[in-house]
Amino acid sequence: MEATVGSANTIGKLNSEAPVSKATANYKEQAAGKTVGIPFVEHPKMSMRDVQVYYGDKQAIFDVGLDIGKNEVVAMIGPSGCGKSTFLRCLNRMNDTIDICRVEGSLKLEELDIYDPKLDVVPLRARVGMVFQKPNPFPKSIYDNVAYGPRIHGLVSRKSELDEIVETSLRRAGLWEEVKDRLLSPGTGLSGGQQQRLCIARTIAVSPEVILMDEPCSALDPIATAKIEELIAELSANFTIAIVTHSMQQAARVSDRTAYFHLGKLIEVNETEKVFTNPDHELTEAYITGRFG
Amino acid sequence: MDKLSIGQHISGQFNADLEALKTELLEMGGLVEEQVISAVKAITSADSELAEQVITREEEVDNFEVKLDEQCTLVLARRQPAAGDLRMVLAVAKIIRDLERMGDEAQKIAKMALELNEEGEAPRGYVELRHIGSLVHQMVINTLDCFARFDVNLALNVAKEDGRVDQEYKSAMRELATYMMEDPRSISRVLNIVWAIRSLERIGDHSRNIAEHVIFLVKGLDVRHVSVKEMQRKLGQEDD
Amino acid sequence: MSEKLSTIDLVNKNLARRYRREKRFRAYGIASIMFGLLCLVILFADIIGKGHSAFLQTYVRLNVELSAEALGISDINDPSQFVRANYDGVLRNALRERFPEVNKRREKRNLYGIISNGAGYQLRDLLEQNPQLINTRVDIWVLADDDYDTYYKSRSSDGSEAYTGRFSETQIGWIEALIADGVVEKRFNRTFFQAGDSREPEQAGIRGAMMGSLYTLIVTFVLSFPIGVAAAVYLEEYAHKNRFTDFIEVNINNLAAVPSIIFGLLGLAIFINFFSMPRSIPLVGGIVLTLMTLPTIIISSRAAIKAVPPSIREAALGIGASKMQVILHHVLPLAMPGMLTGAIIGMAQALGETAPLLLIGMVAFIVDVPGGITDPSTVLPVQIFLWSDSPERAFVERTSAAIMVLLGFLIVMNTLAVLLRRRLERRW
Numbered sequence: 001m002e003a004t005v006g007s008a009n010t011i012g013k014l015n016s017e018a019p020v021s022k023a024t025a026n027y028k029e030q031a032a033g034k035t036v037g038i039p040f041v042e043h044p045k046m047s048m049r050d051v052q053v054y055y056g057d058k059q060a061i062f063d064v065g066l067d068i069g070k071n072e073v074v075a076m077i078g079p080s081g082c083g084k085s086t087f088l089r090c091l092n093r094m095n096d097t098i099d100i101c102r103v104e105g106s107l108k109l110e111e112l113d114i115y116d117p118k119l120d121v122v123p124l125r126a127r128v129g130m131v132f133q134k135p136n137p138f139p140k141s142i143y144d145n146v147a148y149g150p151r152i153h154g155l156v157s158r159k160s161e162l163d164e165i166v167e168t169s170l171r172r173a174g175l176w177e178e179v180k181d182r183l184l185s186p187g188t189g190l191s192g193g194q195q196q197r198l199c200i201a202r203t204i205a206v207s208p209e210v211i212l213m214d215e216p217c218s219a220l221d222p223i224a225t226a227k228i229e230e231l232i233a234e235l236s237a238n239f240t241i242a243i244v245t246h247s248m249q250q251a252a253r254v255s256d257r258t259a260y261f262h263l264g265k266l267i268e269v270n271e272t273e274k275v276f277t278n279p280d281h282e283l284t285e286a287y288i289t290g291r292f293g
Numbered sequence: 294m295d296k297l298s299i300g301q302h303i304s305g306q307f308n309a310d311l312e313a314l315k316t317e318l319l320e321m322g323g324l325v326e327e328q329v330i331s332a333v334k335a336i337t338s339a340d341s342e343l344a345e346q347v348i349t350r351e352e353e354v355d356n357f358e359v360k361l362d363e364q365c366t367l368v369l370a371r372r373q374p375a376a377g378d379l380r381m382v383l384a385v386a387k388i389i390r391d392l393e394r395m396g397d398e399a400q401k402i403a404k405m406a407l408e409l410n411e412e413g414e415a416p417r418g419y420v421e422l423r424h425i426g427s428l429v430h431q432m433v434i435n436t437l438d439c440f441a442r443f444d445v446n447l448a449l450n451v452a453k454e455d456g457r458v459d460q461e462y463k464s465a466m467r468e469l470a471t472y473m474m475e476d477p478r479s480i481s482r483v484l485n486i487v488w489a490i491r492s493l494e495r496i497g498d499h500s501r502n503i504a505e506h507v508i509f510l511v512k513g514l515d516v517r518h519v520s521v522k523e524m525q526r527k528l529g530q531e532d533d
Numbered sequence: 534m535s536e537k538l539s540t541i542d543l544v545n546k547n548l549a550r551r552y553r554r555e556k557r558f559r560a561y562g563i564a565s566i567m568f569g570l571l572c573l574v575i576l577f578a579d580i581i582g583k584g585h586s587a588f589l590q591t592y593v594r595l596n597v598e599l600s601a602e603a604l605g606i607s608d609i610n611d612p613s614q615f616v617r618a619n620y621d622g623v624l625r626n627a628l629r630e631r632f633p634e635v636n637k638r639r640e641k642r643n644l645y646g647i648i649s650n651g652a653g654y655q656l657r658d659l660l661e662q663n664p665q666l667i668n669t670r671v672d673i674w675v676l677a678d679d680d681y682d683t684y685y686k687s688r689s690s691d692g693s694e695a696y697t698g699r700f701s702e703t704q705i706g707w708i709e710a711l712i713a714d715g716v717v718e719k720r721f722n723r724t725f726f727q728a729g730d731s732r733e734p735e736q737a738g739i740r741g742a743m744m745g746s747l748y749t750l751i752v753t754f755v756l757s758f759p760i761g762v763a764a765a766v767y768l769e770e771y772a773h774k775n776r777f778t779d780f781i782e783v784n785i786n787n788l789a790a791v792p793s794i795i796f797g798l799l800g801l802a803i804f805i806n807f808f809s810m811p812r813s814i815p816l817v818g819g820i821v822l823t824l825m826t827l828p829t830i831i832i833s834s835r836a837a838i839k840a841v842p843p844s845i846r847e848a849a850l851g852i853g854a855s856k857m858q859v860i861l862h863h864v865l866p867l868a869m870p871g872m873l874t875g876a877i878i879g880m881a882q883a884l885g886e887t888a889p890l891l892l893i894g895m896v897a898f899i900v901d902v903p904g905g906i907t908d909p910s911t912v913l914p915v916q917i918f919l920w921s922d923s924p925e926r927a928f929v930e931r932t933s934a935a936i937m938v939l940l941g942f943l944i945v946m947n948t949l950a951v952l953l954r955r956r957l958e959r960r961w
Contacts, residue, residue, distance in 0.1 A: 132844060
């Protein structure tokens with residue numbers, strides 16, 4: 001089996017210049033070149049090729065190629081420091097805030113080149129929203145938290161429209177019934193799970209196409225976690241979701257495909273059920289069965 | 294691509310749990326194998342005592358099944374196993390069901406031995422019984438071996454052998470049916486032998502099931518309800 | 534060696550010593566606090582003990598004949614006559630009436646010294662408001678001179694002991710006679726809070742210095758807070774970390790430690806000599822103090838900005854807020870309490886600062902209460918410095934009183950800051 005992996009690696013890197021359609025046509029071959037499984041799909045919402053990320057001199061991500069299909073939930077798992085969060089934060093250029101971080105390769109949101117130097121990140125982040133590890137509502141009222149995005153992007157012209165967006169967002173986040181009587185009380189007064197759902201409501205209020213979630217449940221108790229997972233399942237009908245998680249059970253429960261990162265490399269991407277019953281790569285198997293020292 | 298191993302978990306207790314599952318399953322397998330041999334021997338050597346013994350020991354097999362079932366449930370609840378570990382637990386849970394049925398069949402054979410001893414020897418069928426008995430015995434041994442060593446090729450052999458047992462069974466049936474037509478007075482005695490051979494054939498089928506579970510366990514491939522050729526094709530493709 | 538003690542025995546053996554050490558350690562802390570408190574109590578006791586009497590002022594009641602002739606007023610409808618009238622004359626007449634035995638020229642002059650030479654203005658104000666009093670006899674309370682004030686305040690109730698200073702027997706006789714008449718009284722010293730500086734202690738007030746301090750601080754705050762916050766925001770949020778910003782950072786820290794008199798010299802050289810701005814005005818004082826407080830405000834503002842949780846910044850960025858929106862909507866409101874604290878500390882420093890103001894001429898003797906930032910003025914600490922330097926004994930108590938006012942000013946400022954913080958502080 002050593003030999004199998006070794007020979008797969010020698011097939012060579014995929015050509016980043018190749019147009020996406022061509023890349024998907026022979027994705028099997030290319031997948032064998034880098035990553036085991038099925039990293040590429042047809043008509044992807046986001047497609048990443050040959051992504052390298054450096055922190056100063058240190059390379060954090062090596063040759064990662066991955067597609068995220070429309071309305072698909074892709075889970076990224078892997079041990080701490082494997083680069084999954086770093087990769088996720090490349091997808092809406094949150095890494096820009098780190099001076100020494102440098103990203104190479106092609107990252108595309110449909111036809112839009114995410115790392116085009118001329119690109120304004122503000123509209124990009126309106127299309128690719130993000131939910132963070134720690135629930136981080138603004139120290140403002142629940143209403144203002146949700147209304148913040150639509151306000152700064154100028155999505156609404158009248159108060160009634162804003163009210164409507166706030167209500168639908170909170171409803172979609174499954175929070176409306178719990179907070180409708182206290183919209184003007186501070187968002188920080190909610191419980192951890194409610195805060196996280198508020199953050200999700202805040203993100204979907206600007207109607208992004210893709211939602212990135214960076215370990216959204218790691219600070220929550222199991223019941224709050226179950227609610228968020230339920231919410232992710234509902235949201236996947238309308239949004240494309242990429243989620244980084246430390247909980248393999250969570251990845252198994254919520255995602256359509258699972259990507260396994262190891263030391264900055266994308267080892268395997270497969271249908272979630274495949275990954276959790278019979279992964280192709282021994283590293284994936286070792287990780288999900290709890291064999292890492 | 295044999296990548297199955299049950300050790301090296303971060304949790305040593307998890308290793309021990311899985312190891313215990315495996316050894317106890319093999320113990321149960323050993324017991325069932327002994328039951329099958331004893332039952333066949335009870336008929337061929339007309340040994341009522343041995344037959345009684347097989348019937349009483351069937352309870353031990355049942356106890357094994359209950360105990361292993363419980364252990365499987367516990368591992369599932371405690372460890373939420375994934376991938377190879379998950380397949381291991383699932384396979385064990387399925388294999389014990391087949392082993393228990395094999396035990397039941399051995400008990401049936403032993404009951405036939407008792408009836409033969411009461412009604413008198415059957416005029417025909419012992420040769421076939423012994424022949425099929427030894428084939429099935431080998432199958433059972435191989436089945437347990439392929440599980441113990443997670444050996445896919447051996448499992449494939451077991452599946453192939455099951456085909457041979459089925460053929461032997463059919464020809465034995467044809468022959469005994471012919472004999473019964475010739476000598477209707479011996480029908481009830483020959484029928485006892487027929488039931489015993491039928492049970493052996495069932496044991497062979499269960500062995501094949503177990504072999505299929507082993508293939509699922511090792512390869513993660515579902516090879517139930519397919520021909521041996523199809524099975525080979527699936528495994529062959531996998532090996533590419 | 535022979536017998537092995539179990540762990541618990543060893544622990545117990547050391548327990549007593551450990552507790553003793555703990556107690557000692559705590560005692561050190563309590564002792565330090567007690568020492569600090571003691572110093573504070575002594576300081577306050579001294580200041581209040583010396584200064585409390587300055588809030589009272591001795592008045593003398595005189596029976597004054599307000600004859601139009603003596604005053605020199607012929608037409609009561611002519612305001613200019615009121616200004617020029619001879620108030621001192623009638624007051625002197627009243628004194629001579631009370632002590633008719635005084636007739637030597639020298640003694641007369643001493644006698645007139647019983648009342649403050651500001652008493653004439655007091656009479657003028659009274660007559661301007663009530664012209665119908667002319668040609669009547671009225672009892673009015675006039676300010677006593679500072680020497681008599683000091684004597685009266687230090688006098689024990691039976692008159693046996695008092696601070697006599699340079700008084701002659703006759704003078705003591707006069708004042709004792711007045712006290713025996715019951716026409717000497719201590720009243721709340723309104724002059725102290727309403728007047729500007731004066732050579733005469735009984736007429737000297739703190740208001741000029743207070744207003745000067747207020748105007749100076751307003752200028753300082755209006756300049757230093759926005760500049761300091763803007764600099765801090767740039768350094769924290771925008772500036773890339775490189776040698777240049779390191780250099781700036783080191784220099785800001787150094788500036789905070791530069792002796793304040795250097796800033797005074799800088800103000801003198803640049804604002805007064807180069808830009809030819811007038812001396813002694815709060816505007817220049819405020820600018821100089823701005824230079825001095827800026828490092829403090831920048832350093833504390835940067836700390837406050839750094840303390841804003843990055844999760845809030847990320848949240849806003851993740852929704853697509855621009856850098857400026859993140860700073861204006863989230864970082865600044867959250868950092869505001871911290872930045873205000875820094876600003877208040879800086880202001881308190883500025884309030885107590887004397888040295889740089891001496892150099893730009895805010896040490897001048899200014900009688901008028903300033904009405905704006907371009908009027909010459911002095912400030913509270915400089916006023917304290919000036920009075921502590923004055924020979925008159927009555928200035929001693931006024932110095933202490935001015936210190937009390939300065940402390941009161943500080944307490945008000947700090948309370949304001951605490952209230953402001955409480956209003957602005959938000960939990961996250």
